[in-house]
Amino acid sequence: xxxxxxxxxxxxxxxxxxxxxxxxxxxxxxxxxxxxxxxxxxxxxxxxxxxxxxxxxxxxxxxxxxxxxxxxxxxxxxxxxxxxxxxxxxxxxxxxxxxxxxxxxxxxxxxxxxxxxxxxxxxxxxxxxxxxxxxxxxxxxxxxxxxxxxxxxxxxxxxxxxxxxxxxxxxxxxxxxxxxxxxxxxxxxxxxxxxxxxxxxxxxxxxxxxxxxxxxxxxxxxxxxxxxxxxxxxxxxxxxxxxxxxxxxxxxxxxxxxxxxxxxxxxxxxxxxxxxxxxxxxxxxxxxxxxxxxxxxxxxxxxxxxxxxxxxxxxxxxxxxxxxxxxxxxxxxxxxxxxxxxxxxxxxxxxxxxxxxxxxxxxxxxxxxxxxxxxxxxxxxxxxxxxxxxxxxxxxxxxxxxxxxxxxxxxxxxxxxxxxxxxxxxxxxxxxxxxxxxxxxxxxxxxxxxxxxxxxxxxxxxxxxxxxxxxxxxxxxxxxxxxxxxxxxxxxxxxxxxxxxxxxxxxxxxxxxxxxxxxxxxxxxxxxx
Numbered sequence: 001x002x003x004x005x006x007x008x009x010x011x012x013x014x015x016x017x018x019x020x021x022x023x024x025x026x027x028x029x030x031x032x033x034x035x036x037x038x039x040x041x042x043x044x045x046x047x048x049x050x051x052x053x054x055x056x057x058x059x060x061x062x063x064x065x066x067x068x069x070x071x072x073x074x075x076x077x078x079x080x081x082x083x084x085x086x087x088x089x090x091x092x093x094x095x096x097x098x099x100x101x102x103x104x105x106x107x108x109x110x111x112x113x114x115x116x117x118x119x120x121x122x123x124x125x126x127x128x129x130x131x132x133x134x135x136x137x138x139x140x141x142x143x144x145x146x147x148x149x150x151x152x153x154x155x156x157x158x159x160x161x162x163x164x165x166x167x168x169x170x171x172x173x174x175x176x177x178x179x180x181x182x183x184x185x186x187x188x189x190x191x192x193x194x195x196x197x198x199x200x201x202x203x204x205x206x207x208x209x210x211x212x213x214x215x216x217x218x219x220x221x222x223x224x225x226x227x228x229x230x231x232x233x234x235x236x237x238x239x240x241x242x243x244x245x246x247x248x249x250x251x252x253x254x255x256x257x258x259x260x261x262x263x264x265x266x267x268x269x270x271x272x273x274x275x276x277x278x279x280x281x282x283x284x285x286x287x288x289x290x291x292x293x294x295x296x297x298x299x300x301x302x303x304x305x306x307x308x309x310x311x312x313x314x315x316x317x318x319x320x321x322x323x324x325x326x327x328x329x330x331x332x333x334x335x336x337x338x339x340x341x342x343x344x345x346x347x348x349x350x351x352x353x354x355x356x357x358x359x360x361x362x363x364x365x366x367x368x369x370x371x372x373x374x375x376x377x378x379x380x381x382x383x384x385x386x387x388x389x390x391x392x393x394x395x396x397x398x399x400x401x402x403x404x405x406x407x408x409x410x411x412x413x414x415x416x417x418x419x420x421x422x423x424x425x426x427x428x429x430x431x432x433x434x435x436x437x438x439x440x441x442x443x444x445x446x447x448x449x450x451x452x453x454x455x456x457x458x459x460x461x462x463x464x465x466x467x468x469x470x471x472x473x474x475x476x477x478x479x480x481x482x483x484x485x486x487x488x489x490x491x492x493x494x495x496x497x498x499x500x501x502x503x504x505x506x507x508x509x510x511x512x513x514x515x516x517x518x519x520x521x522x523x524x525x526x527x528x529x
Contacts, residue, residue, distance in 0.1 A: 012076055015127055016069050019083045022125035023065025026118045030090070031059035033114075051100035058093035061086055062118065083126060084136070090118060091140040098144075099151035108148055108183030115140055116190035123197035130199035137191035145184040152176035216281075217245050217293055233296065243280065244296040265292040270334055275327040275358045297359055299349035300506045302417060306343065308506035311420030311448050315494065316356065318456060318487035320348070321414050322479060323358035328410065329475035332403040339401065341409035342389045343416055355495035387432045388422045389413065392466050395433055404468040407478055411463020411471075418457075419447035423464060437466070453486035 034055045038047065065086040069079060098111035119137055122128070153176045170178070217234040223244065224231050234245040246265075262282075269279040269292075282292030302320065305312065312320075324346055331338060338345075340362060351357045391408035394401050415423045424435035441464050445452045459481050465471045472478040 012079070013073055015076070016074060016079050018125050018127060019079055020066050020069045022083075022122050023062050023069075023086060025125065026090075026121040027059050027062030027064075027066065029117055029121070030062060030094075030114065031056065034059055049100065051097045054093045054097040054100065058090045058097065058114075061089040061093060083122075087118070087122060087136060088139070091115060092143060094118070095140075095144045095147045099147060103152070103155055103179075107151075108179055109186065111144055111148070112183055112186040112190060115144065115187065116194075119191065119194040120197065123194040124201065127202055128198050129202055130195050133198035134191075134195045137187075137194050141184060141187040141191055144187060145180045148183050149176050149180035152179050217243055217291075219245065234293065236293075242296045243293045245291055245293050247291040262290055267336055268294075270336075271327070271331055273327045273330040275323040275360055276330065277359050277361050297347055297349050297361075298508065299347050299357075299359075300508055302343035302346045302348065302413065304507045305348060306416060306420055309502040311450075312417045313490070313494075313498070314418070314452055314456065315488040315490040316498070317414060317417040318482060318485065319356060319490035320346070320358055320417065321410065322482055324360055324410060324413070325475045325478045325482065327358070327360040328403075328406050329479065332406070332475055337401065337403050338406050338409075339394075340386060341406050341413060342386045343413055344386075346413065355492055355499065356490065387429050388424070390433065390436060391468075392437050393468060395437060402468070403474065404471050407463050407471050407475065408465075408468075410475075410478070411460050414460045415441065415444050415464065418452055418460065419444040421447055455481070456485035456487050459485055 034052070037055070038052065065082055068082045068086075074082075094114045095111055097114070098107035101107035101110060119133075119140065122136075123133055153172060155172075155176075216236055216238060218236075219232045219234050221233045222230060223233055230247050232245045232247065234243045235241065236243055265279055265282045268277070269282070272278075277297065278295045280293045280295070282290070284290050300308075324341075328338060328341070338360070341360075345361045347359045347361055349357045349359055386409075389409040389412045391401070391405040394405055412423050423441045424432055424439065426432040426435060441461065443457060444460060445457055459472070459478070463471050463478070472481060
């Protein structure tokens with residue numbers, strides 16, 4: 001709960017600004033209520049009444065913080081001293097104000113409300129630990145109870161007892177104690193709210209501050225969130241290069257999840273293909289949060305592309321499939337399979353002035369195929385993938401999944417681009433999965449309502465074969481067949497013309513996980529029982 005160090009660097013100007021704003025806002029509110037009292041009961045007696053000038057002095061003491069912290073940057077001790085002095089003086093003056101207010105006007109309640117406004121404003125505006133807020137609130141509360149008790153001891157109790165029969169059996173001390181403790185009880189409530197506000201707001205500020213600078217990367221904005229972390233736009237502190245930083249938040253940082261997250265970046269970092277998203281760096285924050293930095297991509301996923309413009313030109317489909325297959329070929333040859341190939345994980349970007357550069361994203365579910373590899377951190381006997389693009393063997397025998405499962409998904413992506421629709425649709429997850437297991441896909445040319453080179457269509461349908469041995473056996477095989485499939489080349493001029501004509505209907509976004517086409521992981525351990 002406590003502040004272990006004084007603010008430094010960027011935090012010190014922020015603290016000074018917030019204390020100034022606290023003084024300005026709270027002082028203005030106190031003086032506004034003073035003017036209301038003055039106008040609503042205007043008279044010379046009201047103007048010079050002690051409760052009025054102590055009220056005004058409290059407002060001025062708060063505003064003095066605004067003046068004292070103006071101009072040049074001050075040290076942390078001076079900022080904290082001004083805050084403590086201004087708040088303490090204002091609290092004392094407000095308590096004194098209550099001693100001059102007639103008992104019939106309920107001075108205790110008035111003082112509590114005035115203190116609550118000031119201390120809650122401080123909890124909202126000033127970065128402070130709950131411990132510091134608790135100390136300041138407790139000091140104000142004790143002072144209020146003591147001063148109110150002393151003031152009520154001087155009240156003419158006999159006169160009140162003549163008017164209020166219920167008070168006749170009370171002594172002066174018990175009467176003063178009862179009213180002072182009632183005020184104290186109300187302050188306990190509002191003071192607790194101030195402490196809670198500081199705890200929440202200060203905690204959030206610390207959490208945000210801890211992720212504003214990850215290693216040498218300065219966080220600028222959140223781009224999106226997925227099951228394995230949150231992606232932020234960031235900038236390298238020295239190179240000034242825009243970067244995407246993926247962070248595993250503390251609430252998801254179980255040991256198994258952290259190991260899986262770290263494994264993801266290490267595996268992805270091994271991939272150097274130009275059509276695979278590039279990982280620059282990874283590490284941990286001082287408080288143990290894991291992150292990695294990768295190239296920031298601006299473009300549209302294939303899912304966004306088809307949703308915005310429908311089925312794609314045949315030449316473009318072949319162009320996209322060739323680049324995606326090249327990225328998968330490198331991964332497969334390194335003994336890695338992606339396991340979540342889908343339109344939402346393939347992005348079209350404009351890089352170095354070149355249009356329609358493919359980037360394969362999100363190797364968060366990647367699996368090693370090499371014999372003797374370390375035990376998998378993905379759950380054994382689990383279906384992992386996206387239902388609309390999952391291979392039959394991933395449903396029936398997840399442990400047997402190999403590179404040909406990625407080619408099944410790539411065929412489904414090609415089908416989606418050619419037909420403008422998914423291979424199989426259904427009302428439920430079970431229905432979709434059963435179609436992947438049992439139903440033959442309709443040729444994409446039927447869905448498209450137009451011509452597709454027969455060799456290209458057959459390649460897509462072969463990738464969607466139920467049995468892995470009936471598909472292309474490697475991504476290199478896929479690329480060889482694609483090269484002779486009869487599709488026209490997709491030129492830079494065609495890409496530019498397409499984006500001019502259709503780009504307005506396609507949502508352009510930065511690299512971020514997508515919530516659509518959801519990934520599933522279903523425990524199949526029950527089959528062993």
